[in-house]
Amino acid sequence: MRKPLLVTDFLDRARRLYGEKEAVVATDGERFTYGELGERVDALSAALEARGVEQGDRVAVLDPNTHYQLETAYATMQLGGVHTPLNYRLTPDDFAYILEDAGVKAVVADYEYAEKVEAVRDEVPTEIFICNDADAVDGDWEDFEAVLDESDGEYDRPEMDEDDVVTINYTSGTTGDPKGVMRTHRNETLHAYLITIHQDIADDDIYLWTLPMFHVNGWGHIYAITGMGATHVCARGVDPAYVFDAIQTEDVSYFCGAPTVLNILSNYYEEHEPVVTGENDVRVATAGAAPPEATLRLVEDEFGWYLKHVYGATETGPLITTSDFRRFFDDEDDARFAVKKRQGLGFLGTEIRVVDEDGEEVPRDDATVGEVVVRGNQVMEGYWNKPEATEEAFSERLEGFYHMGDLATVDEDGMIAIRDRKKDIIISGGENISSIELEDTLFDHPAVAAVAVIPSPSEQWGETPKAFIVPENGDPENPGVDPEELTAFTREHLASYKVVRRFKFVEELPTTATGKIQKYELRQQEWDDEEDMVGQG
Template sequence: MDHLAKNPANYVALSPVTFLHRAAAVYADRTSLVYNRTSFTWRETYERCRRLASALRSRLRVSKNDVVSVLAPNVPAMYEAHFGVPMAGAVLNTINTRLDARTVASLLRHSEAKVFLFDSQFASLAHDALRHLLREDQTGGGVIIPTTTNIPIPVVIEDPHAGAVPRASHSQQPPQLGGLPLEYEELIAAGDPSAELPALADEWDPIALNYTSGTTSAPKGVVYSHRSAYLSTLSLLLQWGVGMEPVYLWSLPMFHCNGWTFTWGMAARGGTNVCIRHTLAPDIYRAIADHRVTHMCCAPIVFNLLLLLGAESSRRRGDLGPPVEVLTGGAPPPAALLEKVQKLGFRVTHAYGMTEATGPALICEWRSAWDSLPGDQQARLRARQGISVLSLADVDVKDAGTMSSVARDGKAVGEIVLRGSSLMKGYLKNDTGTKEAFRDGWFLTGDVGVVHPDGYVEIKDRSKDVIISGGENISSVEVEAVFYGHPNVSEAAVVAMPHPHWGETPCAFLALKTSDHVAAALEEEEILAHCRRNMPHFMVPKKVVFMPELPKTSTGKIQKNKLREMARELSIDFHSNS
């Protein structure tokens, strides 16, 4: 019976693009997307995506596996690209809008993007990036040699909401590339919604290319298959419990792992996408009130924004019914913060993931049995990264040397490894990187953690962040959590500082909420006392540095490498003085 053959009816390539086709058929008149005064139905979104796909093919000569790059905030065109680009047989490459022109250029070059869609808000950045591409400027100088074959066709997304763009600026003039349709709506208009589009033959074909923000080395181009994107989409909807008729607020950039696959997920559920250009608290609260938002994802930093405005807005939220479900990534939010946010009408679930896992890989699934536990125990449970999403076949914590599983005792530390069909295909043009990322049938996350007896995984440290002091492993995350437990700490980062006796010792960098310098001085004492009260002595940082703000990458990650350098320099001072 294993010889019953596959046929076109019972073996259909898995692709999240099928969700849009279905949405157009069964949710045709339901609102697919709202953005300021623009609003589309699923029928319209489908038609626009078909137009986009057709225009990309017929007008811009995009063909199978060509890369289409997009540099845009969460606007309709960005959403439509998630379907229109793969419907053309092409690969969607969304670019982080916080990158600098040189980096954008390097991504366009590396991906060999054929088309470059950019929002008018980022016209300067886009044009500068294209200019970088037009020159051989690897070293920042030299003779300009146009290499037009590698220049993507620029398409600007014009939008009156993009803000005042300095049109006079010389950098506003796009490179001259002939008379092609260069405006997004023109492209849509040029498309034929009834044109035949290529059928997907193989679900292993690429659908998206997402560059990591490169906290360690150069950005890597993570390639998703249609299969991985499909499976991840279904399993995240299920895991997060996204029910019928969701109203999803785009507070998470779509350029982050395709919005953790909820771009495609909203089509699967026939939900409504609420697009906002800026992730600002007033815009978020307004959108929640106007559209009765049910779900949103965001980085934990957004909670701070929400809390700042919270006092005024909570009354407004009061009669809006059930809380907004919030899925957040990155470090688990401190318990105190969570509590405040929940009071404002947000119910927070946190997840752990990475670009290579098409977004969230573990989710801290709450258990009803925990409801009756004391608050501090709940906080500890909530701080864990959790259990694997259903699209992963397995997660484990292994000794990186022997690749044997560590004891499931919440103590034995090892590397978190993943396995499953929602993982990336690999890194574009980086065989070494791809090879290093996988070992013995597992994907290596590079993060260090434990497995608790109940199967929940907890990160003990990003690999590089383990501080080894006098033979003891200190988790910087753990020390940071103590600092975040103090009401007046807004940012905390702990790194290793060389120490002549202990080898390494923790060094803390803190930013306070208090802007008043006199008050700050008083606070410092209080914070250090709090720290000593709340952690073992050996974990207490030997040095604490207060800064107005910690240095961050374009994606908002704290630049620990910079802090490590500072810690090394401080170490010299510190020891020569002491």
């Protein structure tokens, strides 16, 4: 039997099996069962349909992690529409580009961010504007609750195919304009199945939304948590006091946090010593570059949380690997941190390779560097209206695999470890230097709270490492450590050609909404007066 894989099945299942169970804890404390959530979603579907939204139309949502984001996503998808979540950190010009590029028909925006859309309203094709607090914003916006109150909840759900595009997620646009990543019902459904397995998601989970829902549909958690009948605890941002309070009072069992989020929580804990668990054990997923080992030790040994390290990209679902394969480490052995810092092995049904410039797999010596490529059912359909970019992404080194742009090694067990982004590798005097290795080293210095290392122009070497450091005391004018001391520290721990001699102390590092450091901003500042970059970063 073949049953189409449709994302609408996730909420349908939760309503059918968990209708009386708690689905959502809103940011204001209001609570909804899955039955109530479903009724609100139906009402919004009917309202959007009455306003002209049809199958295939794009509906954008600009919202922090509130129940309005969840409701808009499912209401759009029930109509056969294309859910288009927006990064609330972007500028009005960014929104103008995305709304025009995607041909967005309707926007549902949070009151805190609606003004960014209002500023470009006359420049975009969008016809429908809904806000969760229309009285709080300027312009002609319909109020979300009023729209629901006026709706009878009756709508026509069209026949859908699993290969229909159901979401468009725009990348950060670090090079050129943002690209719209198209994902189908099949992509999203199979990815949700995979994270349900590899993240151990169960119906009694209580999930705290510290990860932006807009970010690749919250790593697929808008589907997996819903489909399993677990509970969503919403949060408008990463406020450490709120996070620790929610973990305790709501008995949170699971959340996601980038390394910078874990650092924020660690710093708050060291100053305030909050309660770190409720009645449930806590597990936390972190992604991308691994947190420093000191953070891992604090999270696991002192907080008592179980940490899972995962890896991926917007184009890949996002998640494609994890280091959480229990036969490769012992929970009681400190050696487990060396495994957990790796990006690990591929998810079920996911083919991961690390290949050289000829597309050949590198040896499992944990030394030879190649680019990570992936093939799997969770990988995107392609880029919206960008066939050339799609072709390049799937063919540069190895035909038919998506090219991640990350450089990695592979150990004897087949576990990958990211050494750097292709654009972040530092080529100094012909030698390749991993910025991640330098950052890990500098972070071990007690005066360093956060660090980003980029290539800096050098007449002698072409490029040389430069570290942007947030000092532990928070004062870049008097950081409590001088560059000479930090240079000596790196000399103690690194090969001579990797020693860092250039530093800049800053109050904060530029980050994305998910907490990833935006090195491209630092590179642009550093290379602004240069004609070219050695490593083309």
